[in-house]
Amino acid sequence: MIRYNPLSYHNGSVWPHDNSLIAAGMAQYGFYNEAKTIALSLFEAASAFPRYRLPELFAGYPRREYAFPAPYPAANSPQAWATGAIIYMLEMLLGIVPERERTNWEAHIDGISIFLNGVRYRNPKQITQR
Structure with a gap:
């Protein structure tokens, strides 16, 4: 059985583009507050990286352990789909089409x-x- 590991590429790390899709789906089904929580968390995470550039992914440590997102050692930054996640979240939050x-x-x-x-x-x- 594979276990959670905050530094695992697919079993614990945080992928901004995946989270943007999750949030947009939640909003589409009426879970707007939950979607907003995810979006604002991504914006907050971006503020912890140089020049607000979200990397491809970052380590998935719980917030109570760290005040900022821990970088994933091999993540590409900037990453186009991570940047697109921020734009998508703004569209979702503002209801822009x-x-x-x-x-x-x-x-x-x-x-x-x-x-x-x-x-x-x-x-x-x-x-x-x-």
Whole structure:
């Protein structure tokens, strides 16, 4: 039997892209608070890495043991799918649906005002370049 090991590649490490898919699925089935917890945890983890760059994966030690995520020794950083996980989580949290033929994004959550690196979200109308 394979046991949990926080430094095991597949049996204990944390993969940001997997967690983004899990959170998005939870939100789609109405578990928005749980999805938000996962997303905010990924954002918090990103803040512990240089230049907020999430690596491909990081060690899965419990938070009570460490105040920050422990790096996985052989993880690639930056990693495209880990970066995509952050963008996906922002889309999920804000209810943003990109539209292929338009430069504006439709938003589905009321009452949120947020700035994202030169992009201002003015709910519920549109996202515009500053």
